[in-house]
Amino acid sequence: MNGIGDDGGKGASGGGPVARAILHVDMDAFFAAVEQRDRPELRGQPVVIGADPKGGSGRGVVSTASYEARRFGVGSAMPISKAYRLCPSGVFLPVDMEKYARVSDEIMGVLRRYTDLVEPVSIDEAFLDVTGRRRALGPGQAIAASIKKALRDETSLTASIGVASSKLVAKIASDLEKPDGLVVVAPGSEAEFLSPLPVRRLWGVGPKTEESLLKIGIRTIGDLARQDRARLERRLGSHGQDLRSLAQGIDDRPVQPESSAPKSLGQEHTFERDTDDIETLRVKLIELCDEVGRRLREHSLAGRTITLKYRNETFQTRTRAETIADPADTGEAIFTVAWRLFRAVHGRGRVRLLGVSASGFGSHGQLQLFPADSSSIEHARDAVRRRFGDGALTRASLLVQRRGDRRAE
Ligand SMILES: [Mg+2]
Numbered sequence: 001m002n003g004i005g006d007d008g009g010k011g012a013s014g015g016g017p018v019a020r021a022i023l024h025v026d027m028d029a030f031f032a033a034v035e036q037r038d039r040p041e042l043r044g045q046p047v048v049i050g051a052d053p054k055g056g057s058g059r060g061v062v063s064t065a066s067y068e069a070r071r072f073g074v075g076s077a078m079p080i081s082k083a084y085r086l087c088p089s090g091v092f093l094p095v096d097m098e099k100y101a102r103v104s105d106e107i108m109g110v111l112r113r114y115t116d117l118v119e120p121v122s123i124d125e126a127f128l129d130v131t132g133r134r135r136a137l138g139p140g141q142a143i144a145a146s147i148k149k150a151l152r153d154e155t156s157l158t159a160s161i162g163v164a165s166s167k168l169v170a171k172i173a174s175d176l177e178k179p180d181g182l183v184v185v186a187p188g189s190e191a192e193f194l195s196p197l198p199v200r201r202l203w204g205v206g207p208k209t210e211e212s213l214l215k216i217g218i219r220t221i222g223d224l225a226r227q228d229r230a231r232l233e234r235r236l237g238s239h240g241q242d243l244r245s246l247a248q249g250i251d252d253r254p255v256q257p258e259s260s261a262p263k264s265l266g267q268e269h270t271f272e273r274d275t276d277d278i279e280t281l282r283v284k285l286i287e288l289c290d291e292v293g294r295r296l297r298e299h300s301l302a303g304r305t306i307t308l309k310y311r312n313e314t315f316q317t318r319t320r321a322e323t324i325a326d327p328a329d330t331g332e333a334i335f336t337v338a339w340r341l342f343r344a345v346h347g348r349g350r351v352r353l354l355g356v357s358a359s360g361f362g363s364h365g366q367l368q369l370f371p372a373d374s375s376s377i378e379h380a381r382d383a384v385r386r387r388f389g390d391g392a393l394t395r396a397s398l399l400v401q402r403r404g405d406r407r408a409e
Contacts, residue, residue, distance in 0.1 A: 019187030021140035022255060023128040024162045024170035025111060025147060028179035030124035032066035034103055035093055037156050042066075046090040048074055053084035053092050063095050067179060100124075103155060110150050114143060119255045127167055129255035141184045148182065165190060168251035172201055190249030195222030202246055204239070212236065221247045253300060265301070266309075266357025267291045274313040274350035281351055282339070288356040289338055290331030296358055297382055302327030303358025306334055308341035311353035318345050323360065330378045334358060 027033065031049040036042045046069035051060025058080045065074040065083070072087035084092070104123045111118045114137065117129040130143050137143050140163040151159050160181035162173025169190050173183040185193045194201075199221055200210045216235055218224050224232075225247035232240035245251075267288045275281065296303060306328065307321040320341040328334050338356050 018131070019165040020129060020131045021134060021143075022164055022167055022170045023130060023140060023144055023147070024164075024167065024174040025126050025128065025144075026160050026162075026174045026178075027107065027124035027151075028158045028160055029064055029066050029070075030157075031064035031095065031100055032069070033157050034100055035096075036066060042091055044068060046072060046074070046087050048080075048083050048087065048090045048092050049095055050083070050092070051080040052094065053080045056081055056084045056088075058084070103157070106155055107151060107157075107159075110154060111147065113150075114147060117255050117257050119257055127170065127255045141182070144182055144184070148180075164193075166249065166251040167253055167255065168203060168246055169193065169249060171203075172197065175201075191222075191225060191247075194247060194249055195220060195225065197221045199224055199247075202243060204243055204246065209236070209239070209243075225249075256300065263361075264307075264357050264359035265292055265295050265299070265303070266307070266355055267295075268309060268353060268355030270353045271351065274352045276348070276350045281342070281346070281354065284354055285338055285342060285356065286331065286335055288354060289335040292356050292358055293329055293331035293334055293378060294382060296329040297378065301358075301361045302329040303334070304328075304360035305358065306337040306341070307355075307357045307359065308338050308345065309353065309355030309357070310342065310345045310351065312347075313350040313352055315352070317353075320345050327361070328358065332378075 032047045035047055035049065036045075045066070047066040048062055048069050049064045050062040052058045060080050062074060062076055062078045062080055062083050064076060069083075069087055069090050072090070074083045074087050074090070080092075083090070100123055104120075107124070108118060108120055108126065111126055111128060115128050115130050115133050117132075119127045121127060130137070130140055133143065134140065137146070144161040144163050148159055148161060151157055158180040160174050160178045160183075162170040162175070162183050162185070164170040164173055164185040165187045169185050172194065173185050174181065176183050197220060199205050199213050199218060200207075202221055202224070205213070212235060213219075213224065216231075218227065224244060227240075227244055229241065229244065232244055236243070269284055269288060271280075271284075292303075304327045305321055305323045307319055309317065309319050311317045322337050322341060324333075324337060326333075328337070334356065342354075
């Protein structure tokens with residue numbers, strides 16, 4: 001049991017003298033479990049929620065497979081046609097998002113009875129920081145057990161919970177004994193807990209990074225934690241450093257309750273004089289995207305939807321949005337999308353106003369520690385800006401343009 005003060009002085013979380021108690025709550029096979037709850041005849045059956053399989057020729061993917069269906073090899077994100085081949089006797093159902101969202105609200109309501117510090121990560125997942133609730137409610141493990149019971153009693157659904165001193169470790173822990181699991185990682189034992197697990201369990205290790213790690217003989221998180229800094233940096237750049245810290249169990253990111261997190265972050269600019277100069281427009285868009293990226297990172301957010309606001313000289317306003325696979329928190333990634341939207345909407349006339357915003361933070365996706373390769377570079381820029389002020393760093397391409405701007409003015 002991890003009560004207050006049994007940190008052992010190791011402070012492996014790096015978060016101060018008292019280790020935090022972070023819970024990661026993850027509902028088991030959520031969509032399928034809701035359907036099996038509501039339709040008793042489906043219990044014990046392989047249930048696949050997702051696109052219509054159309055007798056094996058359907059397009060689209062599996063959203064959730066019940067544990068019975070998983071025994072046939074069916075899993076999330078798999079093409080529905082493949083799922084149908086693997087499990088033709090399965091019960092295939094469409095996604096009833098309205099219903100799942102309602103159940104999700106109930107679940108989050110239960111979690112908020114334990115603490116205000118609830119950060120929903122997706123429709124069926126949330127982080128809780130119960131550090132300050134232990135005096136009243138007991139150690140993290142007891143709180144987790146109580147939450148599991150409350151969810152079962154009130155929603156007839158099971159959850160798996162990880163308890164640890166950081167989000168990273170809690171999230172990995174919740175996944176280890178699914179379904180209906182409860183895994184507690186005692187403060188001070190984070191690195192030891194992570195060590196035998198395959199590197200791909202670590203946030204920020206996608207198939208590509210995994211491949212380059214395997215190539216240099218790094219198979220487990222422990223292998224990574226023990227790596228020589230310089231060697232890792234040569235192989236993976238600054239991303240390597242970040243991964244090594246995570247592998248050592250170092251993750252200080254706070255649990256951010258939804259109420260304090262903005263729904264969208266944006267920036268807009270009205271030109272002094274309407275302009276049709278494409279370079280001026282492009283540079284302003286880069287600036288806006290950089291600013292949105294900086295603010296996203298300040299809030300530890302990444303946006304899945306990028307929206308462009310475009311107003312022309314006749315005051316017609318158009319907004320265009322695009323949702324992307326990898327949530328963005330860098331000016332570069334945002335600009336890639338914003339520029340595409342701009343080109344689609346920009347005609348021959350002059351532009352009066354441009355705006356860029358990001359929204360769709362952290363829903364339905366993995367928590368992204370390193371959403372894009374340039375992220376750590378821009379994180380480093382943030383640090384320099386904090387120390388030396390806003391003018392300290394500007395992208396070279398912008399500098400050239402600014403000079404040009406001045407000439408034009
Ligand atoms: Mg889940």
